[in-house]
Amino acid sequence: MGDRLTQLQEAVDQLGDQFISAFYYNEKHHDLEKLGPNDKIQDLKGDQSTIAIRPVPVEPFPADVFSAGQLELARDLIIKEQQIEYLISTLPGLDNSERDQDQLIKDLEEELKVAEAQRLEAIKEKDEVLLKLDQVLRGIRRN
Structure with a gap:
């Protein structure tokens, strides 16, 4: 806008x-x-x-x-x-009426919550993958 x-x-x-x-x-x-x-x-x-x-x-x-x-x-x-x-x-x-605009804002807030939850899940997965990679690398060094 x-x-x-x-x-x-x-x-x-x-x-x-x-x-x-x-x-x-x-x-x-x-x-x-x-x-x-x-x-x-x-x-x-x-x-x-x-x-x-x-x-x-x-x-x-x-x-x-x-x-x-x-x-x-x-x-x-x-x-x-x-x-x-x-x-x-x-x-x-x-x-758009005021009610339509309020509804649009609520819908966008819901989409934002879903996207934030997906972002947090992706960060958690990234941390888990990094931890596994670190374990694999440490295992290779020992051998």
Whole structure:
């Protein structure tokens, strides 16, 4: 489960990075077009001391290139979101009730007890075999 959670965290981080990249792309490569009659396009080449935050200089792309870039960024965001949904759906416990999870834990505890008993039996057998081997080796030395 830890591996799934790590994958999920990485995918969410990547989605955040993709959002930032998409915003930056739109901010940097849009065309300098007025959206309303009262809009003004700022001349940022003048006095920069009056601007608290320096905006990213705009390097407009042709409309078809800009739209293609936006489409690609949107597809990447959708694919990443689908990957996140898939990872979430594979996490344990989403389709199980609390009772089912408790039963699963009990079953696993029983399996662990059986495996521990087998391990202890194997250690006992190993010790017996080593003791017999030691006796055989001592018998060979005497002869």
